[in-house]
Each structure stands twice: as structure tokens, then as C-alpha cells.
Amino acid sequence: MCPQVLFSNRKPGRIATMEEYRQSGGYKALSLVVGKWTGKDVCAEVQKANLRGRGGAGFPTGLKWLGVPQEGAYPRYIAANCDEMEPGTFKDRILVHADPHMILEGMVLSAYATGAEKGFIFVRPSYESGARILEREIQRARDAGYLGRNILGTDFSFHIVVHRSGGRYICGEATALLNALQGNRPNPIRPPPYPTVKGLWGRPTVVNNIETMANVPHILRNGAEWYQGLSRSSGSPGTKLFCVSGRVNRPGCFELPMGTTLREIIEEHAGGLPPGCQFKACLPGGASTRFLTSEHLDVAMDFESLAAIGHRMGTAAIIVFDHKTCLVEVTLNLTRFFARESCGWCTPCREGLPYLGDLLRRIEAGEGEEEFIPMIRTMCGHLWNAYCALAPGAASPVESLLTNFEDEVREHIRQRKCPCKA
Amino acid sequence: MAYADLLPGEMRRKLAQKIAESETAREQAIDVMTILQGHFGYMSDEAMLAASELLAMTPLELEELATFYNFIYRQPVGEHVIHVCDSAICWMHGHESLLDHLLSRLEIRLGETTEDGLFTVLPVCCLGYCDHAPAMLVDRRIHGELTREKIDRILTKLIEESHSLPGRK
Amino acid sequence: MPRIIIDGLEIEVPQGTKVIDAAERLGIMIPRFCYLKSLGAVGACRMCAVTFLQGPFKGVQMSCMIDVQDGMSVSTTHEEAVAFRKQVIEWLMLNHPHDCPVCDEGGQCLLQDETVSGGHGIRRYRGKKRTYRNQYLGVFIAHEMNRCIHCYRCSRFYQEYCGYRDLGVLQMADRVYFGRFEDGQLESPFSGNLVDLCPTGVYTDIPARHKVRSWDLNRSPSLCIHCSLGCNTVANARHRTVWRVEGRFNEALGSEFICDRGRFGFGHTNHPIRPRRAKEGSSFVSLKDAMKSAAEKLRHIHATFGAQAIACLGSARNSLETQTTLRSFCEGLRLPEPHFFVNPHVKKKVCGAVARLDERVAVSLNQVAHADFVLAVGTDPLNEAPMLALAMRQAQRQGASLVVLDPRPSFLPAPHVHMGVAPEALNGVLGGLVRKAMEPGERENTALRSRGFLQSLPGEPFFRAFSDEQEKVDAVLSGLKKSRNPVLVCGTEVVRESTPSLCADLALLLKEVKGRCGLFYVLPGANAFGSALLSGSGESTFLDVIQSMERGFTKALVLVESDPFVHFPHQERLREAMKKLELLVVLDHLPSLPVQTSQVFLPTSTLFEVDSTFISQEGRVQWSRAVHEGGIPMEQWTGGTHPPRVHSTVIPGRDFRACGEILKEMARIVGGKGKVFLPDPWSFLERGPSAPEAPSRGNRPADGKRLIPRESSPELFPLQEGHFTLREETEHAFELLVVEAVFGTEELSAHSPAMEKWEWEPHMWMHEQDAFELGFSQDEVIGMDLDGGTLEVKLKVCPAMARGVLVLPRHHRLQWQKFSDFSMRVPHDCMRKS
Ligand SMILES: Cc1cc2nc3c(=O)[nH]c(=O)nc-3n(C[C@H](O)[C@H](O)[C@H](O)COP(=O)(O)O)c2cc1C
Ligand code: SF4
Ligand code: FES
Numbered sequence A: 001m002c003p004q005v006l007f008s009n010r011k012p013g014r015i016a017t018m019e020e021y022r023q024s025g026g027y028k029a030l031s032l033v034v035g036k037w038t039g040k041d042v043c044a045e046v047q048k049a050n051l052r053g054r055g056g057a058g059f060p061t062g063l064k065w066l067g068v069p070q071e072g073a074y075p076r077y078i079a080a081n082c083d084e085m086e087p088g089t090f091k092d093r094i095l096v097h098a099d100p101h102m103i104l105e106g107m108v109l110s111a112y113a114t115g116a117e118k119g120f121i122f123v124r125p126s127y128e129s130g131a132r133i134l135e136r137e138i139q140r141a142r143d144a145g146y147l148g149r150n151i152l153g154t155d156f157s158f159h160i161v162v163h164r165s166g167g168r169y170i171c172g173e174a175t176a177l178l179n180a181l182q183g184n185r186p187n188p189i190r191p192p193p194y195p196t197v198k199g200l201w202g203r204p205t206v207v208n209n210i211e212t213m214a215n216v217p218h219i220l221r222n223g224a225e226w227y228q229g230l231s232r233s234s235g236s237p238g239t240k241l242f243c244v245s246g247r248v249n250r251p252g253c254f255e256l257p258m259g260t261t262l263r264e265i266i267e268e269h270a271g272g273l274p275p276g277c278q279f280k281a282c283l284p285g286g287a288s289t290r291f292l293t294s295e296h297l298d299v300a301m302d303f304e305s306l307a308a309i310g311h312r313m314g315t316a317a318i319i320v321f322d323h324k325t326c327l328v329e330v331t332l333n334l335t336r337f338f339a340r341e342s343c344g345w346c347t348p349c350r351e352g353l354p355y356l357g358d359l360l361r362r363i364e365a366g367e368g369e370e371e372f373i374p375m376i377r378t379m380c381g382h383l384w385n386a387y388c389a390l391a392p393g394a395a396s397p398v399e400s401l402l403t404n405f406e407d408e409v410r411e412h413i414r415q416r417k418c419p420c421k422a
Numbered sequence B: 001m002a003y004a005d006l007l008p009g010e011m012r013r014k015l016a017q018k019i020a021e022s023e024t025a026r027e028q029a030i031d032v033m034t035i036l037q038g039h040f041g042y043m044s045d046e047a048m049l050a051a052s053e054l055l056a057m058t059p060l061e062l063e064e065l066a067t068f069y070n071f072i073y074r075q076p077v078g079e080h081v082i083h084v085c086d087s088a089i090c091w092m093h094g095h096e097s098l099l100d101h102l103l104s105r106l107e108i109r110l111g112e113t114t115e116d117g118l119f120t121v122l123p124v125c126c127l128g129y130c131d132h133a134p135a136m137l138v139d140r141r142i143h144g145e146l147t148r149e150k151i152d153r154i155l156t157k158l159i160e161e162s163h164s165l166p167g168r169k
Numbered sequence C: 001m002p003r004i005i006i007d008g009l010e011i012e013v014p015q016g017t018k019v020i021d022a023a024e025r026l027g028i029m030i031p032r033f034c035y036l037k038s039l040g041a042v043g044a045c046r047m048c049a050v051t052f053l054q055g056p057f058k059g060v061q062m063s064c065m066i067d068v069q070d071g072m073s074v075s076t077t078h079e080e081a082v083a084f085r086k087q088v089i090e091w092l093m094l095n096h097p098h099d100c101p102v103c104d105e106g107g108q109c110l111l112q113d114e115t116v117s118g119g120h121g122i123r124r125y126r127g128k129k130r131t132y133r134n135q136y137l138g139v140f141i142a143h144e145m146n147r148c149i150h151c152y153r154c155s156r157f158y159q160e161y162c163g164y165r166d167l168g169v170l171q172m173a174d175r176v177y178f179g180r181f182e183d184g185q186l187e188s189p190f191s192g193n194l195v196d197l198c199p200t201g202v203y204t205d206i207p208a209r210h211k212v213r214s215w216d217l218n219r220s221p222s223l224c225i226h227c228s229l230g231c232n233t234v235a236n237a238r239h240r241t242v243w244r245v246e247g248r249f250n251e252a253l254g255s256e257f258i259c260d261r262g263r264f265g266f267g268h269t270n271h272p273i274r275p276r277r278a279k280e281g282s283s284f285v286s287l288k289d290a291m292k293s294a295a296e297k298l299r300h301i302h303a304t305f306g307a308q309a310i311a312c313l314g315s316a317r318n319s320l321e322t323q324t325t326l327r328s329f330c331e332g333l334r335l336p337e338p339h340f341f342v343n344p345h346v347k348k349k350v351c352g353a354v355a356r357l358d359e360r361v362a363v364s365l366n367q368v369a370h371a372d373f374v375l376a377v378g379t380d381p382l383n384e385a386p387m388l389a390l391a392m393r394q395a396q397r398q399g400a401s402l403v404v405l406d407p408r409p410s411f412l413p414a415p416h417v418h419m420g421v422a423p424e425a426l427n428g429v430l431g432g433l434v435r436k437a438m439e440p441g442e443r444e445n446t447a448l449r450s451r452g453f454l455q456s457l458p459g460e461p462f463f464r465a466f467s468d469e470q471e472k473v474d475a476v477l478s479g480l481k482k483s484r485n486p487v488l489v490c491g492t493e494v495v496r497e498s499t500p501s502l503c504a505d506l507a508l509l510l511k512e513v514k515g516r517c518g519l520f521y522v523l524p525g526a527n528a529f530g531s532a533l534l535s536g537s538g539e540s541t542f543l544d545v546i547q548s549m550e551r552g553f554t555k556a557l558v559l560v561e562s563d564p565f566v567h568f569p570h571q572e573r574l575r576e577a578m579k580k581l582e583l584l585v586v587l588d589h590l591p592s593l594p595v596q597t598s599q600v601f602l603p604t605s606t607l608f609e610v611d612s613t614f615i616s617q618e619g620r621v622q623w624s625r626a627v628h629e630g631g632i633p634m635e636q637w638t639g640g641t642h643p644p645r646v647h648s649t650v651i652p653g654r655d656f657r658a659c660g661e662i663l664k665e666m667a668r669i670v671g672g673k674g675k676v677f678l679p680d681p682w683s684f685l686e687r688g689p690s691a692p693e694a695p696s697r698g699n700r701p702a703d704g705k706r707l708i709p710r711e712s713s714p715e716l717f718p719l720q721e722g723h724f725t726l727r728e729e730t731e732h733a734f735e736l737l738v739v740e741a742v743f744g745t746e747e748l749s750a751h752s753p754a755m756e757k758w759e760w761e762p763h764m765w766m767h768e769q770d771a772f773e774l775g776f777s778q779d780e781v782i783g784m785d786l787d788g789g790t791l792e793v794k795l796k797v798c799p800a801m802a803r804g805v806l807v808l809p810r811h812h813r814l815q816w817q818k819f820s821d822f823s824m825r826v827p828h829d830c831m832r833k834s
Helices: A018-023 A028-033 A039-048 A061-066 A091-098 A100-114 A125-143 A174-181 A210-229 A262-269 A303-308 A327-341 A347-364 A372-383 A390-415 B009-021 B025-040 B045-055 B059-066 B088-092 B095-106 B148-164 C019-025 C079-093 C110-118 C153-161 C193-197 C260-269 C287-305 C320-332 C344-356 C365-369 C386-397 C423-437 C440-445 C448-456 C460-482 C499-514 C528-534 C542-550 C571-579 C593-597 C659-671 C681-685 C768-774
Strands: A077-082 A118-123 A159-164 A205-209 A239-246 A252-257 A279-283 A317-322 B080-085 B119-124 B136-138 B141-143 C003-006 C009-012 C049-054 C059-062 C072-075 C141-143 C168-170 C177-179 C203-205 C218-223 C232-238 C241-247 C310-313 C373-377 C401-405 C417-419 C486-490 C518-521 C556-560 C583-588 C600-603 C612-615 C621-624 C733-739 C763-767 C781-786 C789-798 C805-809 C825-827 C831-833
Touching (some): A100 A118, A100 A159, A100 A205, A100 A210, A174 A205, A205 A210, A239 A262, A279 A390, A327 B088, A347 A372, A372 A390, B009 B025, B025 B059, B088 B095, B095 B148, C059 C079, C153 C168, C153 C386, C193 C203, C193 C241, C287 C556, C287 C600, C310 C542, C344 C518, C365 C486, C373 C423, C417 C460, C423 C460, C423 C733, C528 C681, C583 C659
Parallel strands (some): A077 A118, A077 A205, A118 A159, C003 C072, C373 C486, C583 C600, C733 C805
Antiparallel strands (some): A279 A317, C218 C232, C232 C241, C612 C621, C733 C825
């Protein structure tokens, strides 16, 4: 069993109580830091630990926090991102159901680091039970003095509110999330200015994924070096929550050291593929990453190693496809998902994705033409010039379908039907 | 406040308080609409007008939000709204045939409401239950590892419950 | 200032210039849809992509989103950018219905242009096109959503730029929809700009819809003459019909937008009831004969009763050519000076304002939009000069605070402080605010000359009415204190005669203290400024003329595009007085009341039929070009069939001439050949040094020149007794304020069929408390027994307006002219519910 940090209190079928969290060292970081360290110290420690965002982009968290202006511009806000709508990703749900106080403590610490006085947890509609848990535990933390006015008797105050989304994938994008929180249409806003300078109601705002937040208490309590030691890779410290789904025997969410190989995750932790199924490809980091083939199964799952072979960590949601699954159809499904969830702001995404979907649908239905292949390729290239990262994300699986499985696509066109279907 | 007067006093008070506690009224738009659609069954025009009064937004401003989101219903829906996940993982796990089964059981097409007004079936993207695929959400409660039998059980239970309610046959 | 190289050409631009604008300065038009300078950049359409070769950005980037920085080199023709733009236009065309043949945008459609320039010609997409349902958006603009390419210009203009909240963005993904919550008239009086803004044909102009193709239209640079701001427009005509008016960019006005009154108010020129044929008594004659007959009749009166028996009345809707020629006409024939104002108080105020506007303080509309504090006194911007309201909103969006001191309810579409001050208290409240805002420190700094003036301003008593609105007063004071670039806006309609001049004094004072302060007057009518310049120095007013008519001294009245019934408060009295005339000559193009009773009627051209000049309220001369010859619109002449089946060698209904030309011709006849010498009309305009001389036409002042002196009066701060008095509160009467509304009151646009469809019921406003005390409530019809009969009008109550006043928009369908004189008081006891 690998060391469990975020999941140290995870038990089947139940949620860690505040007491359990405390007994495992919870809220110690808070008493260690609040009133004793400066906010800048906290940022520095987090930066030293080289914690990188777990929401998809992998941005260094300490650096993000340091982007909050030193002077002026109060109030400031924290937005914890628990929107999680990328297909294949469910780690935030498990984390909320495992140990909600870890998230709360992480938020309080990030607020302390950046001088924020109010935080929001942005929760998607299908996580209604998570939202209730969070609300309940917020009340408990407040009663215990970990939240609210004068935390631990100091003059530091911080409040957390659970904000329920109306449900749309784009709301997870940091700037769209801020718009959604304010009751505006959730269109992204391209920085600069960054949310850390001009976020909610024009005030500095830190947006982090809740898994990112949950790492913070451990880093502060045990130090940056300890944190680095958790990892099997040199560049990406800490552990990571990996979601495995698709064609595996034991789909689920596993906390493993950064740098664990993909093969180990799939074969050992997720129990390998069911009998009679052979590995064909997987998406290593959620629906907006590229198909990864068996040739790379031994890649270490960390930011650098994946980047080295042209892949992305994304949300670390591994979706496994077996040899019987038609990847054209998978890609079509993903493309339809992105097209449907586009906010409709910019042309490439709003018009380009349905167009791509139409071409893929024709290929899958046996109406494809050879010329579709170069069309799809160029169109994917152009999607990278969209306004936000949704469309480039949507292009990723499609591009890699053509890179890795061009023959399969051509077969569809040649046979005028899907070769995977009987 | 002509339309907000349609609401029960208690609900109105609670909503007003909720709105008063937030940074700006519009921040509460989704919550207010969710609560009102619980009360009205869906966000009817009256419900929209009531919400716009409470939130001091124009009906258009509210409509800009209502029509963006998946979980705000501007059309009548059944008593139970079933959102069936159609994203990649559930799809791999037989989403299509399960959906067919569900729809033929209810004798409707996707997006429609049963004649008795009990069920509406809508598609939805990944629900975040890929470890329990295939999944669907019934009245915001998740059901995973779906099979035909499981779907039948869920439906039967809901139908029985509704029949045991006073005022229903 | 940073320099950039675009396609090998180098250019230096001001800091903060976008690459797309820098390119435009070089004459390189980078394709764009969402970007519009006035709205700012949002990067939604992705059409303006260019390739950045050197500098901090690399590769394909949106040129609208990036400010020019030193060291940048950009290519608009680089293959990557070209390929991407081609892809974008293909995307945008996927769902566009190819309905160009029946689309009114066709021929002036940005989407057509960019499709061609982007090189997208062959359709590859075979999917189904999306379709939408359209909405009814009211009487001005039609909705055709299938054409939409989602540039977001409309919603951003409507909500962000204008501040209205009933049109926006619905749905998401590829179903994004621009529309309203439900069908209905758009609430914004600026909605017509959507037609110009929309890069394709989603919003089209209803009066012109399906009537004419854009390439067939005659187009000319024109002006809006429906208020005093003088927004620039483009007039469009064909088949003897003016079809459409569009906005035109002007630096001084700062935008290319116009209000709906300006856009849809042109219908009078095409109107079937426009009087087009000269008349003598009740019979139609040729213009030539009518001129001759009018001249002979005038000569007869001249000879019999002397020149003093002839009076001339022009108006603020006259072009400058008409006004100067009228002045020259009177001078040449030795007639009394012409009048241009019916209301003597208004005359005083406008002349006072014009006399005080000088280069030290005068600001343009664009400068109002860049002020950091705008204090509007005695004006209702939205209703009197709609684009002023938008300029104030733009100032506010950049952080300015806005204050309106005005008795009326305030409809400014921007957050502002409104103090409902009655006209008689305006001077006091204004003076008091300025006095209080000048902190001791600042007061010390004030030069000696103005210190006495500052100290003579009133103090507390005028704030008494605002004792329970202390927060408001404090907000105004702190705004004024902090401001470094304030602008005073002053109306001339409901204020007292001394207010315009007080505002000029205060502007000078503030300028002395702050180094900078603007003064911006709102005048009643497109050429009210010219009216004031040409009114001459005489003390006599049109009221004197009426008295003289009543006494039988004035025998002849010449109405020069002017209808006294619109402004004279006692219709019956005017009618009786006119009956005593021996001769009424009317020159006009509006079907006014006097046209019917005139002995001689001489039809004149409208703005669209003759080159004309107008002076806007900031003293700026602006030229307008004729767009067509005029004549009875083909549609009316042929009964709507096309091509015409009736032919003639002369243009039907074209027997009219410019007012000035008619006057000249009549002078020639009256004086007899060679006997009359008419002074050069333009000689009446000589006024102090002004803007740098630009080429003028003949002696006509140059387009854009400001006719204001460097310094208006040598004497500063001529504060007089009686400027600050308060009315006794015991008086049981309302002061009636007859005011302007965006729609339905202005003379020309009231004759526009499009505008007539914008129905609203005549009504009158009263403070909620006043109404309560009299037992009246909202929407009741109130009857008032007045000297001239009973006036019945629907009541609207408002908690945020001055007490003791009745605000009555002079709706053209309401015969409000039943008062005894110009200072109208309505005793409480003559009012009742009816
Ligand atoms: C289309 C899109 C959807 C996203 N959805 C999520 C999400 O559901 N949850 C999340 O944490 N981050 C999401 N992100 C990433 C966020 O933009 C942002 O990078 C992240 O929340 C920052 O937190 P982190 O630094 O802790 O990763 C999304 C990004 C994009 C472009
Ligand atoms: S890529 Fe464009 S349309 Fe798509 S979600 Fe981002 S901003 Fe919206
Ligand atoms: S004009 Fe630059 S993105 Fe639209």
C-alpha cells in the first residue's frame, strides 16, 4: 500500500468526521501557521513544495498565490473549484466524501496566505450530496473555531459559502467559474488581468481545485521536503488522486505517488482489463487529453514525464479503451460532449466543434470521404486559436486519433461502415 | 412584487434573507431559480418573473442565466427528472441500450415527459460517477452500475410512491 | 509612443492603441466582427487573427486584443493567419442562410465582405443548418436570427454601452440567441444602432425593410436635426423617398451612434400629407406665382402701413442659410428684426447661454464622455438630447460620478444621483453645492477675483429640502471635491433666466480652482444656437408681436418654417390674434396649422433636399448635403407599383425651393429690380476668433468650425440680486413645466410614421406626496380648468422629482395650449379627478 495522505482517513461508505480528521493531524497546520507565519511565508512554503494545481492546468500554486497584489484591493476571495465535469474525472467527489475538513483547512490556509476573507466552494448539481456534506461540515468547523470570525482566537477571519452551479462543463474553467459565481453568464474572460488581480467583483481572487487545496495542510505541517519525498518523480512532488475508468476490472480513485507508472495504475490498482479485453489506448488525463497507446504504458504519471512524450496530466483521469471499442465512436462521443458544453462565446468552439462532430459522425456512419482526414487535421490545428482552453482540449483526442489511429479511421472510410461493428 | 406574491410567505422570507446575505443579489440567481422550480415544478414564466422581482434582475437578465444551465428547466418537466449520462464511459458501458430500455418503459422519447406527468428523461454529460458507470441522476440522486433490472426497480419504486401520495390514484 | 511594423510598414501610435487600429491607420483593414472601437475588444469572433513575427507575442494572435508595444512586427498576410481566418469565415458561414438576395443588409454587409476577402467560396459542410425563431422587437427593427454570426456586438452595445436590460444573450453553445425575454418593443431609445452595428442582417430597419437594395441608394453625409446636439448621419434615398438614416462617426461627438428619434424621425420628408404645392387662398398655384403674389401683398402692406406692420418668425428648425437669409431679408426691406423664439423666456435663456459659451469652457459631447464628474442642471438628458445621456453613461463607466439637478423624474440610463430640485431653487442648490465643495484649502487658493463670487453664493437654506437626503448631498460634494475634470451641463428649457449665465460663472470658477472645467448647454432645437446669433440685439419678443397683432398694428406675418401654435401657451388667443392679420404668409414643409389658414403658402425643401448648415449647441457649424431632389415619393405617385407606369417630364411634387431662396426671390420682387440691396447673409455670423480656418464655401463658415469667442464677457461673475430666491411655500399652485420627451414631442419627428407607431399616452408627472395630498393617484385622469378651457391628462406619480411642479411632455397629440401666459401656474383648486 502506498502512503495515503489525502485519503488517510478514507473508509468505504463513510465520511471522516472532524474528530477523525483532527486525530490524523488535521487542523494542526492551522494552529501552526495562523497568527504565527506571515501570508508570504505560507506562499513561499507552498512554492518550495512545488505544489502544482490539480484542476487540469498544473499551474504552480505558490506562484499563483504570490500573484495576489501585496497591497490594497480588499476584500479578497478564494474560490475552490469542485465543478469537475471533465468526463472520467471523479476525484473531487471522492475527496469530499472522504475527508471534507481537509478541503476546508486547505481553503482557510490559502485564505490566510493571500489575505482573503471569504471563500466559495463551487459545486456541480450532480454532487448535491457533496454540497450538503460540505455545508454541514462548514458549520462544524465554524463551531470549533476553525472557520468564521477570529479563527483560533486570532484576528484572522474567514467564511466559506457553498455555491451550487446550474451545471455546465465550462463553469469549471477558472474565469468562467468566477462569472458564474457572480451570477453572470459563465463565459471565460481571457487574462490579463488574472483573477489573482481582478477576480470576483473586481477583487483579487484565488481559484484552486479542491484537491490542490487539500494538499496544503500537509505541506505546511510536514514541510516541503517531506512533500517532495512522497513522490517517485523529481519534478512533480506529492501524491496524486488518479481516477481510472472505462474498460478495467476495478474502476476507482487511487491516491498514488506522483510518477507511478501508467501500467502499474491500470494493471495493479485498477485490476487490469477484464478477461478477453486487450488494451488499445487510454486517455491519461481526462477527455481533453490525447490518446495514449500501449507503447507509452510505462510512462511515469507526472507532469514532466507526460509532457516529454507529448501528453498532459490533465485531471489525471485515466480512461481505458479495449481493442473492441471503436475509437472513432469514442472520439465522436467526446467531440459531441465538448460541442454541447461550449459556452458559445468564440467561433472556433461554437461552430468548429459541431462541424468536427459532423465529420466524425459521417465517418462512423460510413459516409466518410478521404478528404475529411486532412480537413479534420487542419481544423483541429485551428481550434488552438480559440478564446479559452476548452476548444484546444476538445481538439486533443481528435488530433491524436489521427496521429495514432489513422488506419482505423481510413478503414471506416474504405469499408463505408464501422469496422468494429459486427 | 406582483409575482413574488405567488410564493408562500415562508419561502419568500427565506429567499429574501438568502439574497440579503450575499455579496450581490444576482449571485443567488441559480439557487433562487432552483428553489422556485422546486415549488412551481419548472421555471414557468411566472416563476421567472417572481425570481426576477426577488433578485432585482430583469426577466431577460435571468433568462440569460436560466437558458445557459442544464439544471434549470424552462419547459414543463415531470415530477421526477431523470438525467441519463451519455458521456464516453457510460457510453462504453452500454448507455445506449439502457436508455432505449428506459424510454420504451416510459413510452416517451428523449426529452419528453410521460403522459401521467411523472417522468421526464433528459440527456446529461458526465456526472462524475464514471467509477460506477453507467449512471443516471434521478431528482439529483445518483444511481450507478445501472442494468435494465435496476432501472425497472427504480421506476417501480417511484411510481408506487407517487400512487401512495394522497390525491393520486 | 510605441512603434510597430505591420506588413513591412512602420507606424508610431499612442500608448494603448490596439494592433487592429494601428493597422487601420496604415490603411490595412484587418477583418473583424466582434471588435468595434466604441465597444472595445473582447476577442470573441477570432476573425482579426494576424501572425506576430517579433516582439513579446508570437504566432497567430488576435490583433484586437493586443496593445501595440515597441519591437512588434506583425504580418496580416502570413499564411498561418490567412489560413486561420479562412477557417473562421467558413465556420461562420456554416449556418448562415444564403438569403442575401432578400436581405436588407446585402451590399453593405460585413459578413459578405469578409467572406469574399477571407477567400471562402466553396461550401464543404454538409450538416443541417441551425434555425431559430424570430422575435417581435417593436416598431423600429426587425429580427432575423438565422443570419446571426454571434459577434455579441448587439448585446454588448445594448447592455454595456447603453445600460438597457431587456435584450441580451440567451442559450449557449451553438444555440446562442440574441433577443428578449418575450416579444415586445425594445425599451432602449438607442435600439436602432443595432441595425448599423450588426455585421449581418439580424437587425434591419423596418421602415426600409424590403423596399430598396443598398447599392441603389443615394447616400449623403447628413445631420440629425431632432435636437441640438447635431449628431452626424448618413441619409439614404431612392425613388424620391428617404428610406433610412444611419449614424456617422464624428470626432467631436465621439461616436457613430444616434438615437431612435434621430434615426426614425425623417418621415416628415416623405409624408403623404406634407404640403408640397404652393397655395393662394384655397387654390393651388405654381411656386413662382405664389412667390410673386406673396411679394406683392407684402409690398402692398409695406407701402400702406409701413415696414413696422410686417413681422417675421423663424425657428430653431431653420437651417443657418434660412436664418441668415431671413435676417438679410428683414434688413434689406427694413422690416423689424425677425424673431426666432416664440417663448420670450426661452429666447433670453438661449441667448444668455450662447453669449456666455466661449473657448475657455466649451466642451464637445466627446469631452463630456471623458469627464470625471458631470453635473447636469435643469436638463433631462435622455429626453432633451438623448445622445448626451449616452455620453454621460460612458463617462460613468470610466469612473465619473453623475449628478442631475432637475425637477423632472430622471431616466438617465446610468447610475447617478438625482436631486429633484424645483426650477426656482436650482440656482440656490447649485451655488450652494459649489460653495460647499470648495474646501477652505481650495477656497484659499482661489484667485481674488472669484473669491468674492464664491462667498456671495448662498449657503444652507437651499439644502433644507434635502435634509433627509444628506447622503446624496455628501456624495455630490465629495464627487465635486475630488473631481479634476468636471463638466457642467445646463439646460435652457425649465430653468430660470439667470441659470445659464450662473452656470457659465460657476464653470469659470471651477476652472480657476481645478484648472479645468467644461460647460455644455442643451438648447431647444437643432439650430437654437443660430436662432440666438441671429435674433439681433433688440429687446422685443414674439409676445410683443402678438400684442401688436391684437391691437391691429401688425398687419402681416411671415412664418418661416415655424409654427407658433406648438410653443405658444394659449392657442385661442393666438388664433384670435392671427384672425386680425391682413396677410399670413407661410413657408414650410410641415403640415402645420398656419399652413391651412395662410393667404399664401410657399412649400420649402427639407434637410434632405438642399445642402444646409446647422450650428449645434456647442457652437459647432456642421454641413449637411442634400441626398436627393425630392418630389412625391415614387411609391405614393404610382400607388406602390414598380416600375412606375406614370411618366412625366417634370418631377412630380418638386415645385418647392429652399426657404432662403424663396426669401431672396421675394425680396427681389418686393424691392423691385435693382432697388433693394440684400446684405450678405453670412455677414451676420461674424464672431470673434475661433477654430483654425478651414476652407469654407463662399462665406459660409467651414464645416466643424466653432462659432464661439475666445472669451465671452470681460466681466466675470456678474452675480445679481434675485438670482437666489425661494418661492413662498404657502402658495397653493403648481408650476407647470412643459417639456420634451424622446418620442412624440419634437416637431419634425412627430410627423414620422415610424415614430407615430411608438404609441404612448400623453401624461403628466407629479410628485407622489403632492398627489397624495390632493387625493390623486397613479393613472387617474386629471382635469384642469384653465383660461383657455379644460385640459385633461393622465397622471403619473413619482417619488423622485421636485415638489410643487407639474411636468407635462408636450405630446403632439395633446392640446395643452390652454394657459394664459408663459409662466404657467396651476392653482390646486382648479384641479380635479375627471
Ligand atoms: C474547459 C475547462 C474546464 C475546467 N474544469 C475544471 C474543473 O471542473 N475543475 C477544476 O478544478 N478545474 C477545471 N479547469 C481548470 C481551471 O481553469 C483552473 O485551472 C483550475 O481550477 C485552477 O486550479 P488549480 O491551479 O488548483 O488546478 C477547467 C479548465 C477548462 C479550460
Ligand atoms: S473555446 Fe470559446 S466558445 Fe469554447 S468554451 Fe472557450 S470561450 Fe467558450
Ligand atoms: S475582432 Fe478580434 S476577435 Fe473579433
